Amino acid sequence: MEGLLVKKIGFVGLGASNFELLKYIRSTYPEWECLISEQGKVHEEYRAYLEDEGIFFEQDGHTEKILESDFFVMSPGISPRSAIGRRIISSGKPVTTELEFSLKELKKRKKGVFIGITGTNGKTTTTSMLGHIMKEKGLNVFVGGNIGVPLATAMKDDYDFYVLEVSSFQLNWFDSKEPVFHLSSVLNVAEDHLDYHGTFSEYLAQKKKIITLTSEYSILQEDLVNKFDIQRNAHIVPFSLKGKGLLSVKDGIMNFHKVRLDLTRYITTRHNWENALVAIALAHFSGISVFDALEKLVSYKYPRHRLMKVETIEGVCYIDDSKATNAHAVVKALENFQPSDIVLILAGKGKDESFNELLPRLKMLKKVIIIGDELGLVEKLDHDISYEVVDNMKQAVEKAHKAALAGNVVLFSPGGSSFDRYRNYKERGEDFINEVKNLRKTAGMMR
Structure with missing residues (x-):
């Protein structure tokens, strides 16, 4: 890190991103001693x-050894409220992540436009x-970050x-403390990951960070300008979901200054009109x-497990939206x-989560089925x-x-993380798909 005398760098957690960065550091900064500490195997x-x-x-836990490091590369999934998170923060030593470290390394080349996209829902779709x-x-473009491809893998090339x-x-x-993105967007912010951040205000504060880390334009929903308590200026580009203002969308019609685009020609789902609006606006600012x-x-082509039609059986359409891991995503679906x-x-x-946004909508549905009750919703x-609790996907x-x-x-559209029964939302979605396909074989006998 610039301006920091480094002897030991501590990797707290060794997932795919940190492993890619570790290999880069070993080849680029061989004088640094690397220490690895993993909670699991x-x-x-x-x-x-x-x-x-x-x-x-x-492995199998963190010891005092990792605290000997001069600075830390954290696996993002490690909460600041966890035992190791609190100890590292209290050490007062510098902390970074694979993404931030890679951004700073790439920016030294003084080449490339860096675009960051965040939000409670829609990040992956808008990014892709x-x-x-x-x-x-x-164009010569790298697409990655939290989407599943570590930025550290881009170090060997120029984009x-x-x-x-x-x-x-x-x-x-x-x-x-200095901007690392040229362009950015905050798509939306709703209750999510409160088990990690502790409070909604803290979650909101982390989302807001990307704006101060951006040097050119930040695109964000109109209501977030007030939620973030930020001054309107040329750096902030708000968008409206009511068809008003410089940048807006309503009923699938996008307005950008004097340009009018009919998104419904190609996009059928409502929340993807919002995602497309931001993607098109960011493309505009990219030339x-x-x-x-x-x-x-x-x-x-939309990523799997996002409002994906699986089958139509006896006139009933089965939709896989396993990526909906919070209540706000269910509401959007x-x-x-x-x-009815x-x-x-x-x-x-x-x-x-409080589920305050979702609960009134459940009253309007034909029926709600809940697998277990680890959501804490019942x-x-x-x-x-009208609801029923069952034991499994079948x-x-x-x-x-x-x-x-x-x-x-x-x-x-689950509304919770997949970690109660599955390794990830993809595995959960595939389980739903398989059970629907099995249903097709026996549907006529079940009525």
Whole structure:
């Protein structure tokens, strides 16, 4: 790190991102001693590398050894409220993340435009949309960050644009005082990850960080200007969901200054109109015309497990929205259908949310099915909500099938993290898909 005398660098957690950065540091700063501390087991492939390189590592918990480091690279998933998080903060030593370290290293080259996209929901879609637009234009672009491809993997190449998904976990450990992004966006902010951040105000504060880390334009929802308590200036580009202002969208019609675009020609889901609006606006500030940007979205393929149609069985449409890991995402999904036609399947591990935004909408649905109760939702349900608690995905799909009629929608939009029963939301979504496919074989016998 610039201006810091480094002898020992401590990696707290060794996931894919930190492992990629470790390899870069070993080749670029061989004089630094690397220490590795992992709460669980070190991945077998990573362990072999550590042993071959003679790098100190500990697993199954953190000891005093890691605190000998001069500065720390944190795995973003480690909460500042955790025992090791608190100890590192109290040490007063510098802290960074793979993303922040890689940004600073790349910016030394004085080449490339860095774009950061955050928000409670829609980060991955908007990031991949913008990346797709740029690639279709023939631009040399890296797409990664929290989206699953560590920025450290881009160090060996030179790109003209870096489009990066940025999470609140990553922002939490950012220590930069100078801007690291040229452009950024905060799509939306709603209750999420309160088990990690402690309070909604703290979660909001982490999302706000990306604005101060941006040198050119930050695009954010109109209501966030007030929530963040920031001054309106040329640096801030607010967008409205009511069809008003310089940048807005309403009923699928996007307005950008004097330009009017009909997003419904290519995009059917309401929340993706918002995602497309931001992707097109960021493309504009990157030198791509809004007309070109929209045209390139025609060939965009949405990531799996996001309002993805699985099957239509006996006139009932089954939708996989496993990526909906908080209540706000479920609300956004529900907006795409007639409430009285929906049989909703909820599941997952809760994040200490209040569910205040979701609860009134549940009353309007045909039925709600909940897998287990690790969401912590059942005790909040009113007697006028039609719901049933089941034990597993198979039971949930079968109960939903019995409740739904032709023309209805069975929507699997869990509202919680997947870590109660699955390794990730993808595995959970595939389980839903498999159970729906199994249902097709037996549906006629179940009525």
